[in-house]
Amino acid sequence: xxxxxxxxxxxxxxxxxxxxxxxxxxxxxxxxxxxxxxxxxxxxxxxxxxxxxxxxxxxxxxxxxxxxxxxxxxxxxxxxxxxxxxxxxxxxxxxxxxxxxxxxxxxxxxxxxxxxxxxxxxxxxxxxxxxxxxxx
Amino acid sequence: xxxxxxxxxxxxxxxxxxxxxxxxxxxxxxxxxxxxxxxxxxxxxxxxxxxxxxxxxxxxxxxxxxxxxxxxxxxxxxxxxxxxxxxxxxxxxxxxxxxxxxxxxxxxxxxxxxxxxxxxxxxxxxxxxxxxxxxxxxxxxxxxxxxxxxxxxxxxxxxxxxxxxxxxxxxxxxxxxxxxxxxxxxxxxxxxxxxxxxxxxxxxxxxxxxxxxxxxxxxxxxxxxxxxxxxxxxxxxxx
Numbered sequence: 387x388x389x390x391x392x393x394x395x396x397x398x399x400x401x402x403x404x405x406x407x408x409x410x411x412x413x414x415x416x417x418x419x420x421x422x423x424x425x426x427x428x429x430x431x432x433x434x435x436x437x438x439x440x441x442x443x444x445x446x447x448x449x450x451x452x453x454x455x456x457x458x459x460x461x462x463x464x465x466x467x468x469x470x471x472x473x474x475x476x477x478x479x480x481x482x483x484x485x486x487x488x489x490x491x492x493x494x495x496x497x498x499x500x501x502x503x504x505x506x507x508x509x510x511x512x513x514x515x516x517x518x519x520x521x522x
Numbered sequence: 523x524x525x526x527x528x529x530x531x532x533x534x535x536x537x538x539x540x541x542x543x544x545x546x547x548x549x550x551x552x553x554x555x556x557x558x559x560x561x562x563x564x565x566x567x568x569x570x571x572x573x574x575x576x577x578x579x580x581x582x583x584x585x586x587x588x589x590x591x592x593x594x595x596x597x598x599x600x601x602x603x604x605x606x607x608x609x610x611x612x613x614x615x616x617x618x619x620x621x622x623x624x625x626x627x628x629x630x631x632x633x634x635x636x637x638x639x640x641x642x643x644x645x646x647x648x649x650x651x652x653x654x655x656x657x658x659x660x661x662x663x664x665x666x667x668x669x670x671x672x673x674x675x676x677x678x679x680x681x682x683x684x685x686x687x688x689x690x691x692x693x694x695x696x697x698x699x700x701x702x703x704x705x706x707x708x709x710x711x712x713x714x715x716x717x718x719x720x721x722x723x724x725x726x727x728x729x730x731x732x733x734x735x736x737x738x739x740x741x742x743x744x745x746x747x748x749x750x751x752x753x754x755x756x757x758x759x760x761x
Contacts (some may be wrong), residue, residue: 399537399539399568399569399638400537400567400568400569400570401535401537401548401551401552401565401567401568401707402565402567403567406569410539411631413539414539414630414631418631426540427540427630428540429536429537429538429539429540429541429544429597430536430568430569430572431536431538431568431569431572431597431598431601432538432540432595432597434572434601435597435600435601437595444546448563457570457573458573459570459572459573460569462573463569463573463679464574466573469646480580492556493549493552493553493556
């Protein structure tokens with residue numbers, strides 16, 4: 387991880403449900419559009435299967451998880467890997483606050499799903515700013 | 523009348539978000555699931571699988587799986603093997619890209635043209651493997667077939683779609699074999715008015731074969747076991 391990138395983002399990675407797609411889209415929005423210099427994506431499977439680089443990134447930097455549903459696989463698995471989650475978000479919570487934005491589609495999200503992902507990404511970006519501020 | 527669970531193939535994609543090849547694995551998996559073989563495949567959610575999702579793990583123990591990995595770290599194949607059983611087949615995107623001389627794959631979020639080509643090639647390869655696993659083409663399938671563990675204690679296992687898949691242990695050639703869906707098959711036959719006999723045994727063998735691998739050289743032994751167990755089942759129904 388580049389020294390400037392101080393926050394790790396771990397999305398849910400699920401491909402079977404729309405909420406997983408929203409979590410991934412939100413993660414990409416944060417990492418590529420909103421806070422490209424402060425964040426880095428780490429894949430859940432690498433982390434769980436013990437990839438040293440992935441574990442080092444999470445161990446050395448505050449980590450934000452973005453889960454699709456209440457099963458919270460990303461959060462649980464970062465914790466079960468012996469690592470710490472600084473902040474956790476779920477698409478389900480975001481949807482509860484924005485009932486008009488019902489996400490649909492897995493391969494490609496409908497416009498409502500994209501808006502929901504953007505809103506969630508903005509919340510995550512704020513959390514990134516707080517974590518970076520606390521670090522300095 | 524009971525509806526028998528149809529034999530399907532589980533697709534496990536690595537989905538690694540940090541690299542374009544992970545996205546290729548995800549796009550290819552979705553193409554198979556949604557377009558190429560929607561009725562023959564289900565997705566096995568890797569995060570849930572890793573987090574201990576019993577339904578997904580049980581599915582992969584009883585049904586064949588195809589792992590699609592972005593790179594040689596093979597997270598999907600390794601996770602499937604660790605938590606369930608060896609995948610029936612495994613594909614690595616970087617190998618497909620190299621074999622087909624595709625240009626550099628770019629765009630973890632939105633794949634470039636080479637990435638989309640790779641996804642299509644991987645999806646077609648997976649669809650062929652699915653056909654092979656379901657016995658549609660008779661083509662050879664690389665890797666070991668998923669096997670029902672002999673020490674499986676539970677009489678009922680749950681598939682990832684949430685429907686119960688009943689299993690039954692029977693004695694074939696002196697050894698205990700677990701047959702998927704057999705209780706439901708017996709129930710369906712009985713309710714259809716089919717009684718024990720040579721014709722019924724032949725039919726039982728054919729339908730049992732859909733859900734369970736039956737080696738040709740053991741067909742007679744399986745037929746004998748099915749006839750015996752069905753006779754017992756029918757006796758229980760009238761007593």
